[in-house]
Amino acid sequence: MAGSPTARRRRLAIELKKLREESGLTCNQVGKELDWSGSKVNRLETGQGRVQPSDVDALCRFYDTSTELRALLRSLAKDSKTKGWWHAHGNAIPSWFSVYVGLEQAASGLRSYQGEFIPGLLQTPEYATELSRASADQSHEEIQRMVEVRMRRQQLLIAETPPDFWTVIHESTLRHIVGSRSSMVGQLERIVELAGLRNVTVQVLSYDSGAYPATGPFTILGFPEQEDPDVVYREGLTDSVYLESAADVSLYTKAFDHLRALALSPGRSISLIRETQKEHSR
Known part of the structure; x- marks a missing residue:
């Protein structure tokens, strides 16, 4: 995805929220399965917190995403850390x-x-x-x-x-x-x-x-x-x-x-x- 780190972080948040909604689960339910708080899941989905590649891996395993989508999300997480x-x-x-x-x-x-x-x-x-x-x-x-x-x-x-x-x-x-x-x-x-x-x-x-x-x-x-x-x-x-x-x-x-x-x-x-x-x- 072209653009600034801010835009990449927003795109990552959108994709993570889409995956959860497609699973039919709430933030609290996802957090419980991953031993996270529901608020952490919410922060990741609203772009309020930095997403670590390890977070992406955990979510992708949980949602059973494709290898291609996992690579995209990891790339977005990495690029979103850079400063404009x-x-x-x-x-x-x-x-x-x-x-x-x-x-x-x-x-x-x-x-x-x-x-x-x-x-x-x-x-x-x-x-x-x-x-x-x-x-x-x-x-x-x-x-x-x-x-x-x-x-x-x-x-x-x-x-x-x-x-x-x-x-x-x-x-x-x-x-x-x-x-x-x-x-x-x-x-x-x-x-x-x-x-x-x-x-x-x-x-x-x-x-x-x-x-x-x-x-x-x-x-x-x-x-x-x-x-x-x-x-x-x-x-x-x-x-x-x-x-x-x-x-x-x-x-x-x-x-x-x-x-x-x-x-x-x-x-x-x-x-x-x-x-x-x-x-x-x-």
Whole structure:
């Protein structure tokens, strides 16, 4: 499985849960048979704990899996122990956001809505710095590391096999001055530049778009493997929420489809961004 250690750990958890459900057993029943606690089985199936190859072997023997599946699961367990590039930045990435970065690096598709600020993948260093200063009580060095992480994340948009990034941003994000008017001119230029990539689509939800689903910012992450279902990510001030149930993902997918249907076309969106850029230049 391609992707980051985080994505491999998630895939392993999905496969382990699938094996147990196919057996018709509960976590407690499996744990009892293996002299484990039921909570350990649950942790392995939710990706909350590191899975040792010996754990995989024990589970595969119990479930009587094929040799091929055991080899796959052992490989996932081994690869999930490695650290992604973002771990080198320490506290610049909160633990709850580290999970998102790992999933983002493995995604083949990203659909996002942002109604307050420019999405992180489109931000300039100046814009990102101002947001970091306002949202966290950090030292200058820590803020710089946070900005470096955000800029590093953006490299996935120009990778050899980049994800498709489709974002809907509210018009207010273009007019909300973060930093100075001159820095906003550069920020809007950056959006236009990235929107020129074949894998990036930007739409603006204008003030006169009418009513739309009442939701805060969110991102739907899709993955190349059919076995890896989409996940919805919502971020708060001190934590985040990951929604993986089919019902939740479907609800947010419909909300995003509604938003992009109401938004200006990509071409008209770029025109509005250019017009707003001129207003900031005056």
